Amino acid sequence: MTATPAAPAPPTTGAPGTLGGRWTQFALRRGGRLLVSLFVLVTASFLMIHLVPGDPVRAALGMTAPTELVEARRHALGLDDPLLTQYLDYLGGLFRGDLGESIQTQLPVGETIGRRLGATVSLGLIAFVLALLIAVPLGVCVAVATRRGRRQRTSLGFASGSVVIGSIPDFLIGVVLVAVFAVGLGWLPVAGREDGAASYVLPVLALAIGPAAMLARIVRVEMISVLESDYIRTARAKRLPARRIHLVHALPNAVTATLTLGGMLLASMVAGTVLVENVFAWPGLGSTIVSSIVTKDYPVVQGTVLVYGVIVLLVNTLVDVALAVLDPRSTVGEA
Template identity: 40%
Template sequence: MTYVLRRILTTVPVLFLVTVMVFLLIHLIPGNPAQVILGQDATPSSIRALTVQLGLNKPMPVQYADWLGKVLHGNLGKSLLDGQPVNQIIAQRLPVTVELAFLTLFVALVIAFPLGIMAAVFRGKWQDAVAMFSATIGIAVPPFWVGILFLLLFTVRIHLFPSSGYAPLWVSPLKNLSVMVLPAVATGIREAAVLLRMLRASLLDVLDQDFIRTARAKGMSGYRIIMHHALKNALIPVITMGGLQVAGLLGGLVITETIFSLPGLGSLLVQSVFSRDYTTVQGTALVAAVAVVLVNVAVDVLYSLADPRIQLGGRAT
């Protein structure tokens, strides 16, 4: 627990830099946001009134201090479109993105682990060639193309899955999963390909270690060697890659959510950018960045669970 608290404290400077970057990226966009919001036909008086209302007439450091003060109190402001609190909008959208991210990772693990283990065990044989060919195809084919193909096949032609109509998992589990299956598989194929290659390389490195040769010399079964010794020692790079994938998915499911009409953070960000809702864009980008930082902390904690030789304090036994 001490390490976790210390690790969280070390993320404070990172989060501070994130707030600075999010604020500057929005305010460095050319043009007056008030004029962009009101449109080309807006009068100078209405533009000045909205500029004062948004606080855009204040110096940049003052604007940042005001915004940061609200953020530290859990206030991300109000949407410029309908006045709805950004906190409430994000609270409605975030569970969709989190669920899709973890379902995608689940699909990736289900595909990657059997194929990755098979590729390492049967190195140089046809099983290895099939697994690596599958990984190459998974990396080469864009997830959005797979998503469109799935929609055409399973929704338009076969009518097996709906194309929209998201429902929360706690409201209607069956309807929720029927909507989430296709986007999770479409995105998970690529993530599985990356994990497969990482797991194969890590397993091959472990299988060449002396302790594996010793286990074989003692007559230990191949299954026990792989599952109880080799796989456990090969998980660290896989956990690292899995953590990076989850972090990337939390902020990078824009295309998938748009294709499958899912009301997540990605689609919210796209809608806010096109509608020039700068307050919502700032809040969404900040929440996504914080989620990435927290995932990295969780990955550090998982290291010690996967390999007891790694201590949370940073020392090896």
Template identity: 45%
Template structure:
């Protein structure tokens, strides 16, 4: 009895049988996971900052000449170069650029004089609209198609369907996005006159750019889902479910689909990140007023702040999307934390 009282008296406040609370939090798998992802985001930010600053001046042409206007004198060009800060040493320019980003001030356009952050904010919804719509359509189409083909061809049945699926997905995936976009415009806008060829005039204007973005990724995810489904269908627990005489629909939804979530979400996150870059080409073809069209115009005008700002935003968004997918996967399956499950 006495030893128990002494033990209780000597127990440090804020501790329990599992050890001090701060130590338990530090040793928690989620803590290590969050620190790794935060470190990855910070490293991506630093790399993007350096890369965007270094590569933009490599674009041929002098932005001061363009900003000064056609036929400007040498004195005028030099004056504009000084106003834009292009006559300063590169180290000074980089420090100004870096500190501006930390203040959430990307700069002002060399050509229009508008705030770059405002320009990006105005264009970003258009890019996000077609990118999110495309990935949503990819999942709605690719997952059911891939699962259906795997079920219908399971056990070597319908080899013609398997061959046709492989040929068609390989064919459509091999077509570059800009070629696919041009074909869609030629068929549905020029020949059939069913849809607008360019611009963002209304809901129908979304159809062709979204289709051009989603066709290739749909083929990739459908092939992956078909392969993963075929593997799952050969598992013992699927045979057991069939032995219980569960309906095919219930078996596939309850036991097959959950085993595809990890692979599908991982691939979808990578594709969505890539869609942001693919939107540059698609927006140019369809004259879509998003970030892609904005960066093309900025490159033609040698507008350094706009180019840097858009590349920075697209790069950080792509990294953030991948981190969000990692978090979702870790919530679904704690084994994805990398540190094991927490008891």
């Protein structure tokens, strides 16, 4: 009797519960959240200019500006159209890459932001890398030295110091750094970006010191937890070198929480450049948004807030993706 050949199994790439299905669901959830967040951000940035008391054009041009000039600028900016029409025009402009026009300079907002964006992003990224280079080795070393209750004074000093340093505002750290290293010792430039790499030192330190202290504390806690796990005890029983145990087996498993917090810190560091840039007269988005608020140039404020928000959303999304790659279990069971 000839056996009937079995029918080919259906493809399971997108079936629920499979690897492909989990990744598809993860991508749909993350993409949906990103779109909703972008919609809320765009709507909030649009309404911001309309919720400000008074007439932004009159405030920007001055109380003595002729009424004809004010009305002409309002018409040119479309501020005399119905609110819904303005909102639809705003959305259409965003799809074309048009963020509007500055009331003060009458230049495109996108052009103004484009000239300053690189300075802000470079400052935030360099500070983030420096924070990681300080926090991860420091947290690992303190964890190894203080695990199982050893060196209580070191543990207490590290915990207390990291909390104190992490709670100091970055702009205050910047003021202290300027007073000591720029004004007092004269080693580094006080402000600006004209002195090349030396110009980055103080603002980068001002941005990185607090987050590095917070991140080092998280690295220590996670590392201690991993060092007490069963597979690390097995590795020690096999007489593996301590360096291999700490760096190859323990550190990758302690990086998950560090990556999550690090992503949030990167987003907050980019947004935190607003105050630090003004301390150091840094030609980035932070100084742009402050000067625009002072001059009542609300379209520039609106565009800058939108760009900051998009940067934060994209960073958080990239962190979620990186976390899912390192730990695929995080793609399962999310709301």
